[in-house]
Amino acid sequence: MQYRFDFIAGIFISLFASCVGPLFQYFIFTQTKGYPGWNVRQIVLFQGILLTYVGIRDMIYAGVRGQMMGIVRKGDFDRYLLKPFQPIVLILAGGFSLNSIGTLLMGLTIMVYSISVMGLSISILQIILFFLCLMGGLIFYSSFVVLNCAILIMTVNSGRIWDVFDSILKFAEYPAEIFPKATRVAFMTVVPFMVIAYFPTQVLLDRIDVKLFYALAVSVVFLLASLGIWNKCLKRYTSAGG
Amino acid sequence: MENIIKVESLNRSFKVTKREKAGLIYSIKSLFKREFIKVSAVADVSFSIKKGEIRGLIGPNGAGKSTIIKIISGILYPSSGAVTVMGYTPWLQRQEYVKNIGVVFGQKSQLAWDLPAIDTFQLNKKLYHIPDEIYEKNIEYFKELLSLEEVIKKPVRQLSLGERMKCELVCALLHEPPLIYLDEPTIGLDIISKQIIRDFIKRINKEKKTTFILTTHDMDDIEDLCEKVIIINKGTIVYNGELEKLKALFSKKKVIDVKFLHPVSPDTLESFKIVSKDTQSAKLEVNLEETNLQDEIYRIFDLLPVYDIDISSIDIEEVIKEIYTEHIPC
Numbered sequence: 001m002q003y004r005f006d007f008i009a010g011i012f013i014s015l016f017a018s019c020v021g022p023l024f025q026y027f028i029f030t031q032t033k034g035y036p037g038w039n040v041r042q043i044v045l046f047q048g049i050l051l052t053y054v055g056i057r058d059m060i061y062a063g064v065r066g067q068m069m070g071i072v073r074k075g076d077f078d079r080y081l082l083k084p085f086q087p088i089v090l091i092l093a094g095g096f097s098l099n100s101i102g103t104l105l106m107g108l109t110i111m112v113y114s115i116s117v118m119g120l121s122i123s124i125l126q127i128i129l130f131f132l133c134l135m136g137g138l139i140f141y142s143s144f145v146v147l148n149c150a151i152l153i154m155t156v157n158s159g160r161i162w163d164v165f166d167s168i169l170k171f172a173e174y175p176a177e178i179f180p181k182a183t184r185v186a187f188m189t190v191v192p193f194m195v196i197a198y199f200p201t202q203v204l205l206d207r208i209d210v211k212l213f214y215a216l217a218v219s220v221v222f223l224l225a226s227l228g229i230w231n232k233c234l235k236r237y238t239s240a241g242g
Numbered sequence: 243m244e245n246i247i248k249v250e251s252l253n254r255s256f257k258v259t260k261r262e263k264a265g266l267i268y269s270i271k272s273l274f275k276r277e278f279i280k281v282s283a284v285a286d287v288s289f290s291i292k293k294g295e296i297r298g299l300i301g302p303n304g305a306g307k308s309t310i311i312k313i314i315s316g317i318l319y320p321s322s323g324a325v326t327v328m329g330y331t332p333w334l335q336r337q338e339y340v341k342n343i344g345v346v347f348g349q350k351s352q353l354a355w356d357l358p359a360i361d362t363f364q365l366n367k368k369l370y371h372i373p374d375e376i377y378e379k380n381i382e383y384f385k386e387l388l389s390l391e392e393v394i395k396k397p398v399r400q401l402s403l404g405e406r407m408k409c410e411l412v413c414a415l416l417h418e419p420p421l422i423y424l425d426e427p428t429i430g431l432d433i434i435s436k437q438i439i440r441d442f443i444k445r446i447n448k449e450k451k452t453t454f455i456l457t458t459h460d461m462d463d464i465e466d467l468c469e470k471v472i473i474i475n476k477g478t479i480v481y482n483g484e485l486e487k488l489k490a491l492f493s494k495k496k497v498i499d500v501k502f503l504h505p506v507s508p509d510t511l512e513s514f515k516i517v518s519k520d521t522q523s524a525k526l527e528v529n530l531e532e533t534n535l536q537d538e539i540y541r542i543f544d545l546l547p548v549y550d551i552d553i554s555s556i557d558i559e560e561v562i563k564e565i566y567t568e569h570i571p572c
Contacts, residue, residue, distance in 0.1 A: 079352050081317045083369050084341040235319050238256060239312055 007099065015102030018054070021173070022047035022110065036177045041118050042205060043175075048110030049204070050173060050197040053137050055104025060138070061145050064095030065162055072152050075239045088146060088230055115204065122204060129203045129212070136216040137172075137196040143222035144169065150226070150233040172196035189214040192222075246421060246453050247291040247314060252323035254284040254309055283309045284320070285477040293420075296447055296454040298464040298485075301474035302566045307457045310474070311423050314455075315345050328421065341370060344414030348426035351406065352413050353398045359409040360394040363416060370417035377416065384412045388442060404435035411442065415452075424456045428463055440466050461559050473565055480565055485558075492556045496535065498526045499552040500542060510545060527556075 022044065029035070029043050038046070068091060071077045080087040115122070144165045151161055172193040176184045187193045192215035199212045260277045261268055284306045291297050301307050312318040314325050316332035316339055325332055330339040346352070353362045367377045385391055388408045398406060407427065414422055424443070428436045440463060446452050458464060464471060464485065471488070473481040481488060497517060505521040517525040528538045535553075542548065 074350075076350055078312065078317050078347065078350065079345075081336065082315065082340050082343075082345050082352075084337055085369060086337070237318065239318055 010099035011102045013102070014055075014058075014100045015106055018051050018103040018106045022051065035175050038175055038177065041114055042201070044110060045114040045118070045204065046175060046197060046201045048107050048112075048114055049201050051103055051107030052111055053107070053134060053196055053200075055100050055102075055107050056134070057138060057141055058100035058103065059096065059098060061092070061095045061141065062100055063097045064091060064145055065148070067091070067094055068149050068152050077153075077237065078239055081237075087234070088149065088227065091149060092142070092145065120204060120206075126203050126206065126208075129208065130200050132216060133195055133200040133203060133212065136192070136219045137200070139223050140192060140195055140219040141169070143219070143226040146223070146226040146230050150230040153230075153233045153237055169193070169196075172198070175201075185211075188212075189218060192216075192218045195219055243292040243294060245290045246293045246295075246328060247289075247455075248324075248326045249290065249310075249314065250288050250324045252284055252287040252310070252313065252325060253282070253321045254306075254313060254318065255280050255282045255321050257281075282477055284313070287323075287474075287477070287479055289472055289479065289482055291453065291455065293453055294447070294451045295470065296443065296456060296467045298468035298471040299455060299457040299474065300459070300461075300464060300471055300562065301457075303459075305474045306477040307474055308425055311345075311425050311455065311457060315343060315423050316340055341417070342419050342421060344417070344419040344422040346407075346410045346414045346422070346424050346427050348407070348424075348429040351398070351410065353406065353409055355399050356397055358395050358397055359390075359401075359406075359413070362398075362409075362413060363394070366413060366416050372417050376418070380416055380418070381412075384415070387445070388412070388438065404431050404438075407431060407435070407439060408442075411439065415446065418450065419452070421453045422455070424454060424458075426458055427456065428458060428460055436460070436462070443467060461562060465558060473562070475566060488561060489558060492561050494530045495556045496528045496530065497554050497556055497560075498528060498538070498542065499554070500524050500526065500546060500548055501550040503547040503549045506546060513541075513545070 025043060025047055026040070029038075029040055034040070035043065071080070077087070080090050083090060148162050148165060155161075171179075171187060176187060176194050176198050179187060188199075188209070188211040195212070195215040199209070199215060202209060203212070257278050258281050259272070260279050261272050287306075287310060299307050299310065309318065313320045314327060314332055316336040319333045327339065328342055330342075332339050353359050354365075363377075363381065366372070372380075385394070388411075390405075390408060390412070393401060393405045394409060394412075398409070401409070411427070427443075428439055431439065443454060443456075444467060447454060454467075456463065456467060468485060470483060471481070471485050472479055501523045502521075511519060511524055514524070514526045515528070517527050519525065526542070528535065539551075539553075542551070
């Protein structure tokens with residue numbers, strides 16, 4: 001927020017850019033046979049939830065990649081190691097930026113709008129589960145961020161690997177029903193992409209699936225595993241001359 | 243006094259990639275086949291430092307000074323060897339250990355670039371759990387001592403190097419650590435700023451009994467601040483002891499600076515040991531163990547057209563230069 005123009009421009013850009021995804025989905029949906037088991041309002045809700053998740057995620061983590069690449073290459077990572085904290089916590093905390101608040105607002109608007117249009121009545125249990133899923137999605141994403149930071153420490157400059165992970169995460173942007181049976185189950189349990197947008201939407205639509213709890217548990221396992229790898233990599237850090 | 247730092251047979255090597263030649267073809271080649279060489283940055287280094295000392299760590303670029311600082315401050319893992327600082331093994335108990343140290347890297351900033359320094363101070367207050375009254379007291383004290391009243395409110399990127407370095411020092415000292423590492427704290431500063439930083443270090447050392455480990459290329463820093471120095475070259479310690487003793491080693495040598503009335507031919511200078519010369523002047527070295535000063539000066543007046551003459555002891559810069567270039571073993 002130190003550069004005011006950049007900040008305000010960033011908000012507007014994220015606001016417009018975030019319209020593209022839902023619009024695109026809407027066209028696919030209306031021009032084809034759609035997704036099995038989903039009507040157009042439900043898909044719009046799905047998109048709203050996805051955008052809300054992306055908005056929160058980017059607010060927390062959007063800055064991490066650039067920051068991490070800079071500090072590791074120039075050896076500035078040193079100063080993180082001089083603070084009485086886990087450096088990964090400082091790195092993740094340092095990525096915070098309000099630029100994607102536009103995405104979040106757009107997501108929330110679409111979400112609230114579709115809930116009211118569909119006249120959904122939502123119980124306390126559903127709200128709790130919804131927030132659990134949202135947390136699960138963020139935890140799942142955190143594991144990717146931590147893993148990428150670890151790879152950066154080892155390879156010093158590997159921005160493209162980060163791209164790979166970003167692409168893989170696109171699996172989370174579609175309802176589970178579009179995938180073949182085995183893949184669908186795998187995405188709910190082994191690599192729980194579905195915890196990001198699919199499960200929370202299902203929760204609000206009152207179509208709760210027990211696999212949700214697997215997904216949540218596996219997300220935590222992912223994070224713990226990535227933290228383990230991170231700690232191993234820290235020993236290999238070589239700093240930069242000077 | 244008890245030891246605050248104890249380092250025993252410390253080693254650290256790095257794997258470095260080697261490329262034969264510059265250019266696109268060679269860079270593509272190195273994509274497929276890379277040669278690694280193992281470089282030993284620190285080799286079998288042992289020393290200890292007492293509480294309350296200001297110890298200088300000097301050596302040419304690439305000697306391994308920064309690597310040593312990075313290992314004993316917990317940033318890097320060593321390849322082998324033992325380090326104990328205040329009872330901690332830095333890289334293993336890093337998180338606990340770093341609460342008790344402060345570090346300033348002259349070439350890297352700890353301050354948030356876009357924010358005023360006071361914001362970084364606030365962050366450090368939170369990170370180190372500094373109690374309110376101690377934080378306020380220290381900020382006031384440093385503001386007064388380094389005249390930082392206005393400086394700490396400006397974004398760091400708008401500060402001069404000297405102002406920034408003062409803020410870096412404050413940043414490292416806020417949590418009142420008993421041990422501070424300064425890696426080239428005066429690099430790039432003007433004489434006045436350097437003096438302010440030195441006086442500040444001396445004062446903190448005196449008032450708070452803080453131990454300082456200091457690396458620098460400026461011999462004035464060393465002469466002003468340190469009683470003992472460690473000289474490092476090519477990863478090993480070549481001298482460890484009193485600065486005065488080091489000077490004493492060379493007190494038998496004098497440098498005589500002679501300016502000529504008119505240019506002299508090189509052969510007239512042949513019988514002298516020349517440090518440097520041009521057509522109008524020459525620097526001659528005299529070893530008092532071999533001859534005495536009087537004879538030597540008579541000889542100079544005898545043989546050379548003297549316009550001006552200046553006799554001085556060999557200065558510490560020369561001593562260090564000799565050690566760096568390995569002319570003398572210590």
